[in-house]
Amino acid sequence: xxxxxxxLADVAKAAGVSQGxxxxxxNRPEVVREEVREHVLETAKxxxxxxxxxxxxxxxxxxxxxxxxxxxxxxxxxxxxxxARALLxxxxxxxxxxxxxxxxxxxxxxHKLDWNIxxxxxxxxxxxxxxxxxxxxxLTRERQLPFIALALNDDDPAxxxxxxxxxxGAAVAARHLAELGxxxxxxxxxxxxxxxxxxxxxxxxxxxxxxxxxxxxLGYWHALEAFGISRQEVPIYETSNDxxxxxxxxxxLFSAPEPPTAILAMSDNIALLAINWLxxxxxxxxxxxxxxxxxxxxxxxxxxxxxxxxxxxxxEIAQRAVxxxxxxxxxxxxxxxxxxxxxxxxxxxxRQ
Amino acid sequence: xxxxxxxLADVAKAAGVSQGxxxxxxNRPEVVREEVREHVLETAKxxxxxxxxxxxxxxxxxxxxxxxxxxxxxxxxxxxxxxARALLxxxxxxxxxxxxxxxxxxxxxxHKLDWNIxxxxxxxxxxxxxxxxxxxxxLTRERQLPFIALALNDDDPAxxxxxxxxxxGAAVAARHLAELGxxxxxxxxxxxxxxxxxxxxxxxxxxxxxxxxxxxxLGYWHALEAFGISRQEVPIYETSNDxxxxxxxxxxLFSAPEPPTAILAMSDNIALLAINWLxxxxxxxxxxxxxxxxxxxxxxxxxxxxxxxxxxxxxEIAQRAVxxxxxxxxxxxxxxxxxxxxxxxxxxxxRQ
DNA sequence: TCCTTGCTTTGAATCGATTCAATATTGATC
DNA sequence: GATCAATATTGAATCGATTCAAAGCAAGGA
Numbered sequence: 001x002x003x004x005x006x007x008l009a010d011v012a013k014a015a016g017v018s019q020g021x022x023x024x025x026x027n028r029p030e031v032v033r034e035e036v037r038e039h040v041l042e043t044a045k046x047x048x049x050x051x052x053x054x055x056x057x058x059x060x061x062x063x064x065x066x067x068x069x070x071x072x073x074x075x076x077x078x079x080x081x082x083x084a085r086a087l088l089x090x091x092x093x094x095x096x097x098x099x100x101x102x103x104x105x106x107x108x109x110x111h112k113l114d115w116n117i118x119x120x121x122x123x124x125x126x127x128x129x130x131x132x133x134x135x136x137x138x139l140t141r142e143r144q145l146p147f148i149a150l151a152l153n154d155d156d157p158a159x160x161x162x163x164x165x166x167x168x169g170a171a172v173a174a175r176h177l178a179e180l181g182x183x184x185x186x187x188x189x190x191x192x193x194x195x196x197x198x199x200x201x202x203x204x205x206x207x208x209x210x211x212x213x214x215x216x217x218l219g220y221w222h223a224l225e226a227f228g229i230s231r232q233e234v235p236i237y238e239t240s241n242d243x244x245x246x247x248x249x250x251x252x253l254f255s256a257p258e259p260p261t262a263i264l265a266m267s268d269n270i271a272l273l274a275i276n277w278l279x280x281x282x283x284x285x286x287x288x289x290x291x292x293x294x295x296x297x298x299x300x301x302x303x304x305x306x307x308x309x310x311x312x313x314x315x316e317i318a319q320r321a322v323x324x325x326x327x328x329x330x331x332x333x334x335x336x337x338x339x340x341x342x343x344x345x346x347x348x349x350x351r352q
Numbered sequence: 353x354x355x356x357x358x359x360l361a362d363v364a365k366a367a368g369v370s371q372g373x374x375x376x377x378x379n380r381p382e383v384v385r386e387e388v389r390e391h392v393l394e395t396a397k398x399x400x401x402x403x404x405x406x407x408x409x410x411x412x413x414x415x416x417x418x419x420x421x422x423x424x425x426x427x428x429x430x431x432x433x434x435x436a437r438a439l440l441x442x443x444x445x446x447x448x449x450x451x452x453x454x455x456x457x458x459x460x461x462x463h464k465l466d467w468n469i470x471x472x473x474x475x476x477x478x479x480x481x482x483x484x485x486x487x488x489x490x491l492t493r494e495r496q497l498p499f500i501a502l503a504l505n506d507d508d509p510a511x512x513x514x515x516x517x518x519x520x521g522a523a524v525a526a527r528h529l530a531e532l533g534x535x536x537x538x539x540x541x542x543x544x545x546x547x548x549x550x551x552x553x554x555x556x557x558x559x560x561x562x563x564x565x566x567x568x569x570l571g572y573w574h575a576l577e578a579f580g581i582s583r584q585e586v587p588i589y590e591t592s593n594d595x596x597x598x599x600x601x602x603x604x605l606f607s608a609p610e611p612p613t614a615i616l617a618m619s620d621n622i623a624l625l626a627i628n629w630l631x632x633x634x635x636x637x638x639x640x641x642x643x644x645x646x647x648x649x650x651x652x653x654x655x656x657x658x659x660x661x662x663x664x665x666x667x668e669i670a671q672r673a674v675x676x677x678x679x680x681x682x683x684x685x686x687x688x689x690x691x692x693x694x695x696x697x698x699x700x701x702x703r704q
Numbered sequence: 705t706c707c708t709t710g711c712t713t714t715g716a717a718t719c720g721a722t723t724c725a726a727t728a729t730t731g732a733t734c
Numbered sequence: 735g736a737t738c739a740a741t742a743t744t745g746a747a748t749c750g751a752t753t754c755a756a757a758g759c760a761a762g763g764a
Contacts, residue, residue: 007750018714023752033712050496054473056750059411059719064473066455075444075454079430079437080650092427096459101472102427103418103455107448120453121406121416121473144402243654280656298432302595304632359720370744375722385742408720411749 006049008056015043026052066101067325068122070140072132074108081241082269082297084128087150089298090318091126100326114139124325126150129161131191146328148321153211155334160324162317162335166212169310169339170219170264173292176308176341177262178227180349182290185229186253186260187220187236188246188270189213197245199252200238202231213238216266216294235260239270246273254281261289261350268293268300268309275303275346286348296342305345312339358401360408367395378404418453419677420474422492424484426460433593434621434649436480439502441650442670443478452678466491476677478502481513483543498680500673505563507686512676514669514687518564521662521691522571522616525644528660528693529614530579532701534642537581538605538612539572539588540598540622541565549597551604552590554583565590568618568646587612591622598625606633613641613702620645620652620661627655627698638700648694657697664691 012022017040024032025040032040058064069091071077071084078084095102105120107113110132117125117139125147127136133152137159140147149161177185192200192208208214221231235256237249253260265271271293275285283289285305293300296311317337364374369392376384377392384392410416421443423429423436430436447454457472459465462484469477469491477499479488485504489511492499501513529537544552544560560566573583587608589601605612617623623645627637635641637657645652648663669689 008752009750019751020715020753021713024713027752031712036712048496050494051470052752053750054471055407055411055414055416056719057752058473059407059721059750060752062407062719064407065471066473075448076441079441079444085431085437089428089431092431092456092458096427096464099464099467101455101457101468103453104444105453106444112448112451115451116453118403119406119417121410121418142402144400276656304628360722361720371721372723372745373743376743379722383742388742404722405720408749409722411720411751412722414749 006047008049008052011040011044011047011049014047015040023052064101064121064123065099066103066122067095067124067126067322068103068105068117068120069126069128070105070113070117070120070136071128071130072108072110072113072136073106073128073130075104075106077106078104081130082272082299083267083295084130086295086297086312086314087128087318090314091322093315094318094322098322098326100322110135110139117143124148124328126321126325127152129153146325148324150317150321151212153209155211157333160333160335162321162324162337163212164312164317165336165338166215167219167222169294170216170266171223172219172339172341173294173310174220174223174264175226176343177264177290177292177347178224178229180262180290180347182262182350183227183229184258184260185220185224185234185262185264187217187234187264188249188253188266188274189217189236189238190241190266190270192217192238197238197240197248200236205236213266220264241267241269243273246270247277250274250277262347263289263291265291265293268295268297268307271307271309271346272299272303275305275307285346287351290347290350292347294339296339300342301344308344308347309342310339311342313337358399360401360404363392363396363399363401366399367392375404416453416473416475417451418455418474419447419476419478419674420455420457420469420472421478421480422457422465422469422472422488423480423482424460424462424465424488425458425480425482427456427458429458430456433482434624434651435619435647436482438647438649438664438666439480439670442666443674445667446670446674450674450678452674462487462491469495476500476680478673478677479504481505498677500676502669502673503564505561507563509685512685512687514673514676514689515564516664516669517688517690518567519571519574521646522568522618523575524691524693525646525662526572526575526616527578528695529616529642529644529699530576530581532614532642532699534614534702535579535581536610536612537572537576537586537614537616539569539586539616540601540605540618540626541569541588541590542593542618542622544569544590549590549592549600552588557588565618572616593619593621595625598622599629602626602629614699615641615643617643617645620647620649620659623659623661623698624651624655627657627659637698639703642699642702644699646691648691652694653696660696660699661694662691663694665689 009019012019025037105116124145125140127149129149129152151163152161190213192213205217239245239249271291293307293309296309300307300309360374361371364371377389457468476497477492479501481501481504503515504513542565544565557569591597591601623643645659645661648661652659652661
C-alpha cells in the first residue's frame with residue numbers, strides 16, 4: 001500500500017487532459033463535460049489516486065477549516081475535567097454542524113504549548129483560560145490568528161473574550177439557599193491564586209488574582225449580606241478543584257463547632273466530590289447539608305440526588321466562540337453571559 | 353490585526369538576504385551567522401512576520417505531524433463516553449510526548465463522516481470501532497493513509513487492529529466472583545446486535561454480530577461452567593450502555609424470584625450505573641450485591657466503593673496505536689492485549 | 705459564410721515555504 | 735600573499751494543488 005506518489009498532474013496526463021480540467025473534475029464537477037469527467041475519474045481510480053492532496057489544496061486556499069482549542073494543561077485535561085468536557089462537547093457540536101475540524105492543542109509545559117500552538121494547523125483558537133490565561137493569550141497572539149478567550153481572568157478589553165456572569169450567578173446561588181432558610185454557610189472555592197490551598201481570609205479574596213473565583217466569592221457575600229449574614233461568618237476554603245484538596249476542605253469545615261448546613265461550591269466538580277464525601281460520612285444530602293454547584297455539567301443531572309447548580313449556557317458560549325473565530329469577527333470586546341439556576345435534589349430547607 | 357500578508361520572501365528581501373538564509377534562520381538557526389540571524393529576526397519582528405507558514409512548510413515536508421481519532425459517533429461521544437475518554441486521554445498523553453497533534457474526526461452521519469475523514473489534516477487515523485467498524489475502515493481506506501482499528505468487531509486479518517482479550521478477561525472476572533462464593537449471577541451486556549435491547553437467549557449470544565460483547569459473554573459462561581453454573585442459569589440483559597436501558601435491565605433482573613448476588617457488567621459505565629441504581633434501592637454494594645465492570649476507566653477508582661473491574665492497559669494500547677500510525681508500521685495483523693483484574697470495593701463474598 | 709453566444713478546456717501563474725548543489729567568504733597557515 | 739579548509743550564503747527547483755484569462759469549439763441566427 002505504498003502511499004500514493006500519484007499527483008493530480010499524473011492523472012491529468014494519463015487521462016490526456018490538462019491539469020486544470022483534472023482539478024475541476026474533483027472540485028467543480030458540474031463544469032466539465034460528463035464524458036470527460038468520467039474518463040478522468042476512471043483514470044484516477046485505475047492509477048490509485050487518493051484524491052486531491054489536502055496540503056496542496058490548502059496551500060492555495062489558505063484556509064484549513066479547523067479550529068484549535070487550547071489550554072495550558074496536560075492534554076488529558078480535556079477529557080478529565082467536567083467543565084472542559086462539557087464545553088468541548090458543545091464546541092464539537094457546533095463544529096460538526098458547520099463542517100469544521102477540531103484540534104486539541106495543549107500542554108502543561110509552557111514551552112511545549114508554545115510549540116504546539118505555533119504548529120497547529122488551524123484557522124483560529126478557542127482558549128480555555130482556566131490557568132495561566134495571560135500566557136496563553138500571549139502565546140496565541142504571536143500566531144496572528146483570530147482567537148477568543150473563555151473564562152479569562154483578565155479585564156483587558158483588547159482581548160476578545162467570553163465569560164459568564166460570575167458575580168450575579170454566585171449571588172443567585174447563595175440567595176437560593178438563604179431563601180430556603182439556611183444561615184450557616186461555607187464556601188469551597190476554586191483557585192484564587194497560585195500555589196495556595198486552605199482556608200482564606202477576607203483580604204485574600206479581595207486580592208485574589210483569579211477573577212473568576214474572586215467574583216464568585218464576592219457574589220456569595222453580596223447576596224448573603226442581604227440576609228444579614230456577614231462575610232466574617234462564612235468560612236472559605238480554597239481547593240485546587242480535585243479530590244484531595246476538596247476532602248481536606250470538608251475535613252476542615254466540618255470540624256468547626258457549628259458546621260455549615262449549606263455548601264457553596266464554586267464548581268460542580270467540587271460539589272460532586274463534596275456530596276460523595278458527605279455521603280461517606282453518613283450526612284445526607286439535602287436533609288443534613290445542602291450543596292449547590294456552579295457550571296451545570298451534565299454529570300450533575302446523572303447522580304442521585306441531582307445537583308442544584310448555576311448552569312452555564314454551554315451551547316450558546318460554544319456557538320458564539322466558534323463563530324467569532326471562524327468569521328474573525330471578534331465580539332464586542334468582552335462578552336458576559338448570564339447563568340441560570342437549575343434546582344435539583346441537592347438543596348432543600350435545613351432541618352429544624 | 354490584518355492577517356499577515358508578510359511572507360518569508362518579504363522578510364528576506366527587507367533584511368537583504370536570500371530566501372534560503374531566511375528560511376535557515378527559522379529552521380536551522382545554528383547554521384547562520386549570529387549577526388545575520390539577529391538581523392533577520394529583527395527585521396521579521398519589525399515587519400510583523402508571524403513565522404513560517406505551516407501550510408507552506410508542510411506542503412514541502414509532506415507531513416502534518418498530527419493524527420486523527422475517528423469514530424462513527426456524534427463528536428460529543430469523545431467527551432461523554434468513559435471508555436472513549438480514557439482511551440483518548442492515553443492517546444493524548446502519547447501524542448504529547450512525541451509532539452504530535454491530535455484531531456478529532458467524527459460524525460454520527462456516515463456521509464458527513466466520510467467528508468470529515470477525507471478532509472482531516474492528519475498523517476493517519478486511529479479508529480474507534482465501537483459501532484459500524486467496517487464502514488469506518490472502508491471510509492478510511494480510501495484516504496490511503498495508515499490507520500489502526502481499535503476494538504474492531506471483525507476478524508479480517510488484512511485490517512491491522514488492536515483489541516483486548518475479551519474472552520479471557522471476562523472469564524477472569526466471572527471466576528473472581530465465583531471464587532468469592534457467588535452462585536447467582538446476572539449479566540448486563542453491551543450491544544450484541546443493532547436495534548435490540550432487553551433479555552437475550554443463548555442462541556442470540558452465539559449469533560451476536562458484535563464480537564466484543566459476544567466474546568465477553570462466552571468468557572463469562574466458560575468460567576462459570578467450571579463452577580457448575582450452566583449458561584441457562586445466568587440471565588443476560590442487553591443494554592445500550594446508557595442509563596435508561598441499564599436501569600430497565602436492573603428492574604428486570606431484580607424482579608426475578610431469586611435475584612442475583614453478583615452482576616457481571618460488560619462495561620464500567622454499566623457497572624457504575626448499576627451501583628447507583630442498587631444504592632438508590634438501598635441494596636448495599638458489595639454486601640448485598642457484588643458488581644464487576646470491564647474497561648478500567650478512571651471513574652471506577654473515584655467512587656465509593658471503588659469498582660472492581662478488568663482493566664484495559666490504555667497507556668499501552670495508545671502507545672502501540674500511535675506508533676503504528678506514525679511509523680506506518682502496521683503491527684503483525686491483529687494484536688490482542690490482555691486485561692488485568694483490579695479488585696476494589698465493589699466485590700466481596702455474598703452474605704451467608 | 706460570418707458572427708455571436710455559451711459552454712469546455714487549456715496553460716501558466718500562484719500559494720509559501722524548504723532544500724541542496726554551487727558559490728562566496730572567512731580565517732589560519734605557510 | 736597564496737592556498738586550503740571550514741563555514742555562510744545564494745538561487746533556483748520543488749512540493750501539489752487551484753485559479754482565471756484566454757482560446758477552442760459547436761450550434762444558431764443573420
